[in-house]
Amino acid sequence: xxxxxxxxxxxxxxxxxxxxxxxxxxxxxxxxxxxxxxxxxxxxxxxxxxxxxxxxxxxxxxxxxxxxxxxxxxxxxxxxxxxxxxxxxxxxxxxxxxxxxxxxxxxxxxxxxxxxxxxxxxxxxxxxxxxxxxxxxxxxxxxxxxxxxxxxxxxxxxxxxxxxxxxxxxxxxxxxxxxxxxxxxxxxxxxxxxxxxxxxxxxxxxxxxxxxxxxxxxxxxxxxxxxxxxxxxxxxxxxxxxxxxxxxxxxxxxxxxxxxxxxxxxxxxxxxxxxxxxxxxxxxxxxxxxxxxxxxxxxxxxxxxxxxxxxxxxxxxxxxxxxxxxxxxxxxxxxxxxxxxxxxxxxxxxxxxxxxxxxxxxxxxxxxxxxxxxxxxxxxx
Amino acid sequence: xxxxxxxxxxxxxxxxxxxxxxxxxxxxxxxxxxxxxxxxxxxxxxxxxxxxxxxxxxxxxxxxxxxxxxxxxxxxxxxxxxxxxxxxxxxxxxxxxxxxxxxxxxxxxxxxxxxxxxxxxxxxxxxxxxxxxxxxxxxxxxxxxxxxxxxxxxxxxxxxxxxxxxxxxxxxxxxxxxxxxxxxxxxxxxxxxxxxxxxxxxxxxxxxxxxxxxxxxxxxxxxxxxxxxxxxxxxxxxxxxxxxxxxxxxxxxxxxxxxxxxxxxxxxxxxxxxxxxxxxxxxxxxxxxxxxxxxxxxxxxxxxxxxxxxxxxxxx
Numbered sequence: 001x002x003x004x005x006x007x008x009x010x011x012x013x014x015x016x017x018x019x020x021x022x023x024x025x026x027x028x029x030x031x032x033x034x035x036x037x038x039x040x041x042x043x044x045x046x047x048x049x050x051x052x053x054x055x056x057x058x059x060x061x062x063x064x065x066x067x068x069x070x071x072x073x074x075x076x077x078x079x080x081x082x083x084x085x086x087x088x089x090x091x092x093x094x095x096x097x098x099x100x101x102x103x104x105x106x107x108x109x110x111x112x113x114x115x116x117x118x119x120x121x122x123x124x125x126x127x128x129x130x131x132x133x134x135x136x137x138x139x140x141x142x143x144x145x146x147x148x149x150x151x152x153x154x155x156x157x158x159x160x161x162x163x164x165x166x167x168x169x170x171x172x173x174x175x176x177x178x179x180x181x182x183x184x185x186x187x188x189x190x191x192x193x194x195x196x197x198x199x200x201x202x203x204x205x206x207x208x209x210x211x212x213x214x215x216x217x218x219x220x221x222x223x224x225x226x227x228x229x230x231x232x233x234x235x236x237x238x239x240x241x242x243x244x245x246x247x248x249x250x251x252x253x254x255x256x257x258x259x260x261x262x263x264x265x266x267x268x269x270x271x272x273x274x275x276x277x278x279x280x281x282x283x284x285x286x287x288x289x290x291x292x293x294x295x296x297x298x299x300x301x302x303x304x305x306x307x308x309x310x311x312x313x314x315x316x317x318x319x320x321x322x323x324x325x326x327x328x329x330x331x332x333x334x335x336x337x338x339x340x341x342x343x344x345x346x347x348x349x350x351x352x353x354x355x356x357x358x359x360x361x362x363x364x365x366x367x368x369x370x371x372x373x374x375x376x377x378x379x380x381x
Numbered sequence: 382x383x384x385x386x387x388x389x390x391x392x393x394x395x396x397x398x399x400x401x402x403x404x405x406x407x408x409x410x411x412x413x414x415x416x417x418x419x420x421x422x423x424x425x426x427x428x429x430x431x432x433x434x435x436x437x438x439x440x441x442x443x444x445x446x447x448x449x450x451x452x453x454x455x456x457x458x459x460x461x462x463x464x465x466x467x468x469x470x471x472x473x474x475x476x477x478x479x480x481x482x483x484x485x486x487x488x489x490x491x492x493x494x495x496x497x498x499x500x501x502x503x504x505x506x507x508x509x510x511x512x513x514x515x516x517x518x519x520x521x522x523x524x525x526x527x528x529x530x531x532x533x534x535x536x537x538x539x540x541x542x543x544x545x546x547x548x549x550x551x552x553x554x555x556x557x558x559x560x561x562x563x564x565x566x567x568x569x570x571x572x573x574x575x576x577x578x579x580x581x582x583x584x585x586x587x588x589x590x591x592x593x594x595x596x597x598x599x600x601x602x603x604x605x606x607x608x609x610x611x612x613x614x615x616x617x618x619x620x621x622x623x624x625x626x627x628x629x630x631x632x633x634x635x636x637x638x639x640x641x642x643x644x645x646x647x648x649x650x651x652x653x654x655x656x657x658x659x660x661x662x663x664x665x666x667x668x669x670x671x672x673x674x675x676x677x678x679x680x681x682x683x684x685x686x687x688x689x690x691x692x693x694x695x696x697x
Contacts, residue, residue, distance in 0.1 A: 242524055250522060253661070295432055346659070349655050354652055
C-alpha cells in the first residue's frame, strides 16, 4: 500500500468517524439524551450581529391590554439582544453540570418545544427524574411568575439555576459556576456585551438565562395567523379546515375556561389545579401540596402552555399520556375522584368526531418557525 | 360609564349588598323593579377538600424506616425546604407535630400580578346564565352550512320557546302554593327577567353592541326570601327541576333530537346530544373565556374613551 493510499484511508476513516460523531451528537441532542461532546470541546458560533430577541413584532392578540398583563418580565431584567444571546450560550453549555455532560438543552429540546421527549429525564450521573421536563414555551407569559410543576420556583431568575444545582439533574455547585465559565475566554466578552463589564456572577448567569427563556415566544402558528385574520375568536378562521374550526369551537366551549382565560394568546392556566389524574392522596405525587403542605393544594399542578402541544408528548407532570388522544380521553371521562379535583373537570363525553376535531385544533398551535428558529438553536458546533 | 362601573356590572349576578345598594344607579335597564341582588348560591358540586390528615398521611408515607419521622434524605430533593422550614427541634427530620404545624401555617398569598383572577367557578345555569345560549351555541359549534343551520334553528327555537313557557308555567304553579303573594310577585318578575343588566359598548372598530350581563338566579332569589324549611326546600327543588328542564336534562333532549332527525346527520346528532349533556361551568366573576365562549368576545371596547376588554351577549 502506497503512502498516498494510506493517507487517503486515514483521511476517509477520520472523515467517516467525524461525520458519524456529528450525526450521533445531533441525534442524541434531538432525542434528549446527554451529549457526550462537552461544550468546551466544540466551537461556539454566534452571528457577528446578535440575533433580534428584544421587542419582537407580536400579533395583535398578544398586544391587548389583557394579554400584556400576563408578561412577567421584571423591570430590572428586560430581554435584550445581547443578554438573551448570552443566555442562549449558557443554556446549551454542558459546563452547567458537574461532570460537563448535561446542559439545559439536554432535557429541553428545541424541536420538541423545549420538553424532553423522554418521559423522565436522565441526569448527569444517569439517574432518572420522576417528572417530565416542562416545556419552556412562552414562560414569559405566566403572570403568576411561579415555575415547575409544583410552582416551587418563585420567578424565572430564581428558577433557572435550580436544575443546575439539583443533585440528580446537573449536580453543579453553582457558586463555582462563575469561575468555571470564566475559564473560557469567550465568556467575559459575552458578559461585557450583555451587562457592560466582563464580571461573571451567579446573578448575571441567572439573569441571562432568564432573558433567553423569556425570548422563547411562540406566536407564528396557524392559530395565530387565523386569529389575526378575523375580528373575533369565535369567527371561523379562514385558514382553518372545517374540522379545525369545529375543534376551535369545542375548545372554546369546553377547554378555554381553563386554558385561555381572559385573553386569546397564551393558552396557559392562571393557577395550578387538580385535574383528577389520581384518586389516591397518599401515594401519588402531591404537586404544589408537597411544597406548601396546604391540604387544598394537594394534587395541584401547574399547566404548561398548550402552544406546540402536538410535539410536547408525553403529557402531564409524569408523562403518563403518550398521545393527545389519551389526554382528551382523560378530560372526556371527567378524571378520577380526588377530593381536590377542580369543579371545571367534569365528564365531557366527547364523541369520536369531537375528539378528532379537538386534536385537529390543538395541532394548529404548532409553530414550525419557533421549533426551527436559529435564534434558539444550539450555538456550539 | 367608567371601567369600574363596568366591572361591577359584570360582577352583579354574584355580588352582595354593596351592589344591591348601587343597583338603581348602575342598572337603568333592569326590568324587575323589585330586584334585590343576592349572594351567589353555594355551588351544587361542592368540592370536598383534602384534609390535614391527608397531608400528614402523605408526608408520613415517606418514612421508609418507620421511625415516626421523615428524614430529609427520605424526601424528594424538591421537598428539602420543608425540613428547613418545619424542623422545630432541629433533629434534621419532621415528626407528625411539625408536619401539622407546617400544614396549618397560613398559606402564602397567591397573587397574579395585574390580573383579576377568577373567584371560583359554578355551573352556569346555577348562577343565572342562560341554558338556551348553551343549546344554541352547541348547535352553532356543529358548523352547519347557513341553510342547514336555519333549518335546525327553525326547529330548535320554537321547541325552546314552548319549553320555556311550559316549564315557567309549571314552576309558577308550584310556587303559588309555597310563596306568599308579595314574594310570588317578586319571583314571577325575576322569572320573567331575561337578564340582570344591559349596557351599550362602543367597539374599537366603531361597532356598537348591547351587552347583557348574566341573569337572575332563581335559586338565590328563593334563598333571599328566608322561607321556613317546609317551604324553602320544595321551592328550591322546584327551581332545580325547572333548570334541569331548560338545560334539556330530561326527556326533552330526546324529543328535540327526534325533531332534528332528517336535518342533522347521525354524527351531528351524536355530537349535538353529547354537547347538550354537558353542563357549562363559568367563572364566578364572569370574565372567563368559558363565559366568552357562550357569549362571544369582542376586545378593546371603548368606554368613555378608555380601551376596555369587552364581552357581549347578543340581545334576544
